[in-house]
Amino acid sequence: MESMALFGGFLFLMFIIMLFVLFQQYQQNIQFKEIQDRLREMRRIEALEQEAAALRREKAVLLEPLNTLEAQIFAQKLNELAPEELMAIDDIRGKVKERTDSLKKMGQWMGPPFDLEWPELFEHLPIIKQLYTAAEFVDRPVTSELDKSL
Numbered sequence: 001m002e003s004m005a006l007f008g009g010f011l012f013l014m015f016i017i018m019l020f021v022l023f024q025q026y027q028q029n030i031q032f033k034e035i036q037d038r039l040r041e042m043r044r045i046e047a048l049e050q051e052a053a054a055l056r057r058e059k060a061v062l063l064e065p066l067n068t069l070e071a072q073i074f075a076q077k078l079n080e081l082a083p084e085e086l087m088a089i090d091d092i093r094g095k096v097k098e099r100t101d102s103l104k105k106m107g108q109w110m111g112p113p114f115d116l117e118w119p120e121l122f123e124h125l126p127i128i129k130q131l132y133t134a135a136e137f138v139d140r141p142v143t144s145e146l147d148k149s150l
Contacts, residue, residue, distance in 0.1 A: 052108035055099045056115070062092050062099070063121060070125045081131045089132055093118055 069085060072078075081089070096118050103109045112120065122129050 048106055048108060052103055052106060055103055055108075059096055059099045062095050066092060066125055066128060070128050073127050073131070079131070081128070081135050086132065086135055089128065093122075096121065 065088065069088075073081075100109075100115070100117055103115060109115055116124075122132075
């Protein structure tokens with residue numbers, strides 16, 4: 001009888017230990033899932049930040065030809081922009097606006113002084129802005145691409 005009680009006590013103790021281990025395992029699984037969720041969120045945020053940084057780099061690369069053109073116009077004392085230059089400015093303007101809109105949609109838009117919209121960027125190119133504005137009042141030649149779309 002005594003051995004039966006001892007065996008029963010041993011089984012009860014093993015049952016209690018097993019319940020304790022299962023409870024600990026359950027808690028660890030919950031903590032593991034929480035850690036995974038936090039890591040997943042951190043990766044998502046990091047990917048957004050990397051994509052935003054890539055868009056900002058693209059904007060800087062797009063603006064480089066305008067900076068070069070500004071310096072060239074200043075050095076050569078030009079008074080008007082060529083039609084190709086006007087079309088290039090329009091093209092760059094559209095691409096910069098696309099990058100700006102993408103940054104805003106992603107929620108990564110920081111605003112001035114870190115992120116500037118096209119009018120603010122254009123303010124940093126006073127010679128081009130002046131010549132571009134003056135050229136808007138002059139008839140622009142229609143390219144063959146525009147003829148095809150009309």
